[in-house]
Amino acid sequence: HGTDGDGIRTDTPDASAAGYDAGAWWKPGMRSIGMPYKWGGFDTPRQFSERLKADAANGGLPAAAGDMGTPEKQAAGDAAVSRVAAGVDCSGGWTGPFPHGNSPPSARGFPPGKTSGRETS
Secondary structure, three states, X not given: OEEOOOOOEEOOOEOOOOOOOOOOOEOOOXXXXXXXXXXXXXXXXXXXXXXXXXXXXXXXXXXXXXXXXXXXXXXXXXXXOOOOEEOEOXXXXXXXXXXXXOOOHHHHOOXXXXXXXXXXX
């Protein structure tokens, strides 16, 4: 929990996190299976595993495992996506082609008047 090198607040979804489902997340020292939620995340399982070992975006240090979504992150949109956290959000289940571009909805925002990336023009 803290601020990354770009000044973006990051909060790993662990048992010490406050807010929604406080205490129900990953517990340090316990084995975790799966990939954590990351606001704006789009890592594959292989990328996630590799980034936890050493992440070029983090100066070769391991990436943070996940980053919780908050009302502040929702308001800030793409500007609140930490490049030094690894994980996946709901857009990570998407596979291209995307109806409005070459990136998942969380990476670019939805087109004006659209409420999901599933809608077509």
